[in-house]
Amino acid sequence: MADTLQHLFSEHGLRCTKQRRAIYKALCGHCGHPTADELYQAVKSRVEGISLATVYNTLEALCCAGLAYKLSGCGGNGSTRYDAAGEDHLHLRCRKTGQVADAPDDLGRRILEHIPSELIDELQHRTGFTVSKIQLDLVGEFKPRKHDREPVA
Amino acid sequence: MADTLQHLFSEHGLRCTKQRRAIYKALCGHCGHPTADELYQAVKSRVEGISLATVYNTLEALCCAGLAYKLSGCGGNGSTRYDAAGEDHLHLRCRKTGQVADAPDDLGRRILEHIPSELIDELQHRTGFTVSKIQLDLVGEFKPRKHDREPVA
DNA sequence: GTACGTGCAAAATGTTTGCATCATT
DNA sequence: AATGATGCAAACATTTTGCACGTAC
Numbered sequence: 001m002a003d004t005l006q007h008l009f010s011e012h013g014l015r016c017t018k019q020r021r022a023i024y025k026a027l028c029g030h031c032g033h034p035t036a037d038e039l040y041q042a043v044k045s046r047v048e049g050i051s052l053a054t055v056y057n058t059l060e061a062l063c064c065a066g067l068a069y070k071l072s073g074c075g076g077n078g079s080t081r082y083d084a085a086g087e088d089h090l091h092l093r094c095r096k097t098g099q100v101a102d103a104p105d106d107l108g109r110r111i112l113e114h115i116p117s118e119l120i121d122e123l124q125h126r127t128g129f130t131v132s133k134i135q136l137d138l139v140g141e142f143k144p145r146k147h148d149r150e151p152v153a
Numbered sequence: 154m155a156d157t158l159q160h161l162f163s164e165h166g167l168r169c170t171k172q173r174r175a176i177y178k179a180l181c182g183h184c185g186h187p188t189a190d191e192l193y194q195a196v197k198s199r200v201e202g203i204s205l206a207t208v209y210n211t212l213e214a215l216c217c218a219g220l221a222y223k224l225s226g227c228g229g230n231g232s233t234r235y236d237a238a239g240e241d242h243l244h245l246r247c248r249k250t251g252q253v254a255d256a257p258d259d260l261g262r263r264i265l266e267h268i269p270s271e272l273i274d275e276l277q278h279r280t281g282f283t284v285s286k287i288q289l290d291l292v293g294e295f296k297p298r299k300h301d302r303e304p305v306a
Numbered sequence: 307g308t309a310c311g312t313g314c315a316a317a318a319t320g321t322t323t324g325c326a327t328c329a330t331t
Numbered sequence: 332a333a334t335g336a337t338g339c340a341a342a343c344a345t346t347t348t349g350c351a352c353g354t355a356c
Binding site for chain 2: 130142
């Protein structure tokens with residue numbers, strides 16, 4: 001797989017360093033949506049002396065190359081979260097806690113399937129914007145513990 | 154409308170101060186997705202002595218109440234952007250610049266209409282997550298100036 | 307009158323940058 | 332050999348917080 005990575009990186013004009021390999025693997029292997037610091041924690045035991053700045057730099061490079069995405073926003077503590085650029089998937093974002101979870105795969109896929117690609121095409125035509133990824137976030141709450149006073153419409 | 158705002162705020166358990174009114178109006182009236190500082194600039198001429206901290210506090214309160222949303226992420230310069238919680242709409246997010254634009258209203262609406270609500274319902278059932286807003290972001294680029302080397306699938 | 311909001315400034319993040327050194331190509 | 336990546340630490344920007352005072356309820 002190191003071989004594949006080598007290839008993948010050079011395809012996108014990126015040098016293949018052990019730091020980048022480790023960061024990219026950690027990003028792909030992570031079950032959630034790690035922050036830069038979480039990736040740093042994950043990687044620093046495997047790559048001696050790696051620095052947080054390198055993690056940021058690498059993530060920036062990966063995002064530029066289209067191999068990763070920033071999710072940020074999220075509202076929680078204010079740190080940006082990253083996502084390996086796999087297939088499109090669907091996030092559940094808790095407005096209160098900033099927590100981000102993935103929707104069950106099958107459901108996410110079924111929902112995304114319903115987005116008509118001809119409308120996306122029309123949009124690309126009309127706006128001159130090239131869509132490379134669809135990111136559907138459902139914003140809401142995980143535990144509606146009490147209804148408080150939210151008739152919310 | 155001040156009256157309506159009064160009402161709206163108290164519905165959500167928020168006190169109605171002139172600062173909050175001004176910030177909320179500026180947020181609704183803004184044609185893009187302002188940052189906290191942009192809102193501060195916009196209101197400080199109308200509300201004497203208002204402070205940036207109040208803008209942040211108010212935005213936090215509005216988000217908590219569900220009257221506004223954080224967009225952040227965006228990648229650009231790193232400041233969070235906010236969005237009045239109007240109807241769901243669709244953002245175009247440039248991966249390179251962090252720029253965020255709204256899709257043309259009609260297209261956005263048509264695309265969102267195609268998301269089957271029974272799937273959303275099923276998801277709410279299965280995950281215990283309460284969806285209050287659907288946010289669809291199309292990530293890509295505004296000016297595909299050159300194809301570089303992105304066969305991107 | 308009381309609880310909550312405000313303003314100010316300081317503190318706490320989170321992220322970026324400059325520069326010398328090192329590794330990949 | 333040359334270009335680009337790394338590590339470190341300092342610089343930067345953004346966001347949060349503590350406290351005294353003011354204001355909406």
